[in-house]
Amino acid sequence: MGGLAMEEMPLSALFEEARKIHLGASESRADQDVVKKGCEMLQKCEDMVGKLGLFSSNETKEDISTNNLKYLLVPFYLAELTEKIKQEDRIPIVKASYAKLKEFFSFCEAMELVPEEELEASSRGGSAPPADRRALKIARFKRQKAAEAKLLEIKERKERRGRSKRAAALSTPVESGEEDIPDDDSEEERDAWLATINLAICKAIDLLEMLKREEEMLSAIKEKQLKDGEDVFSRDALDDRTKKAETWHKDAAARPGLNLPKFHPGNNTLL
Incomplete structure (x- = not known):
């Protein structure tokens, strides 16, 4: 697919290429x-998903095919990449990223993927008592760790199965615990994508909070500068924001066990 123009690529190949860029941008300082x-x-x-009509407003996660689950992540990946675009006027970038995260969250809500406590917190806005907000963050952290553990479990199981198959092909004994490991790629693929979506929901909620605070800060700076007759943002404030955002993304990418599903080009099989 590497020689095809973007307009000629099928959705599966286009998504995989975009996902690789998203993953690379999460792990290091991104090339603009x-x-x-x-x-x-x-x-x-996004355009292709819409034209193909892959999702319906009256569906839930059980109605979505395993092959299409991954496309729920398109607005989330787009939000995270958009947030990394650097330009002098930061506010439009923050607003665009925030809007995509809200779109992702709303669609996951419609698909019944968002935990009830997060929906209740979202409906209350920021009016919850500090103790309740802390409890919510702890619960979110636990869900995130559970999803990461699930992805790691799937990855290790597939690696064991791969070793078992290679050993069988060579007619050599396999290690204890690797005999007759069931080959259930379809179920594993679905579990892996659902775990990845759950991780994305946790990250989206945290990033929404960060972007909201950032927009408030930048808007206040801009308003003050307009009053003072200045034309540019405070460089110190922007540099401070950049450092905080880079730290947030670095910490998110470095969490142990965060192994996203990988697909073999051409057949969408989990690796």
Whole structure:
């Protein structure tokens, strides 16, 4: 697929290429041209998902095919990549990223993927007592760790099965615990994507809070500068925001067990 133009690529290949860019941008300081290319690819994915009618407003997660589950992540990936775009006027970037995260959250809510306590907190806004907010963050952290553990379990099980198959092909004994490991790629693929979506929901909620605070800060700075007759943002404030955002993304990417599902190009099989 590497030689095809974006317009010629099927949705599965386009999504996989965009996902690789998203993953790379999460792990290191992102090249701006690559980030913008990833955003363009994800926007194309959005268009294709809409034209293909992959999702319906009256569906829940049980109604979505395993092969299509991954496309629920398109607005989340687009939000995270958009947030990494650097330009002098930061506010439009923050608003665009925030809007995509809200879109992702709302769609996951419609698919019955968002935990009830998060829905209740969202409906209350920021009016919950500090103790309740702390309890919610702890519960979210536990869900995130459970999803990460699930992904790690799937990854290790597939690796064991791979070793078992290779050993069988060579007619050599397999290690204890690796005999007759069931080959259930379809169920594993679904579990892996659901775990990845659950992780994304946790990250989206945290990022929504961060972006909301950032927009409030930048808007206050801009308003003050307009009153003072200034034309540019406070560089110190922007640098401080950049450091905080980079730390947030670095910590999120470095969490142990965060192994997203990988697909073999051409057949969408989990690796």
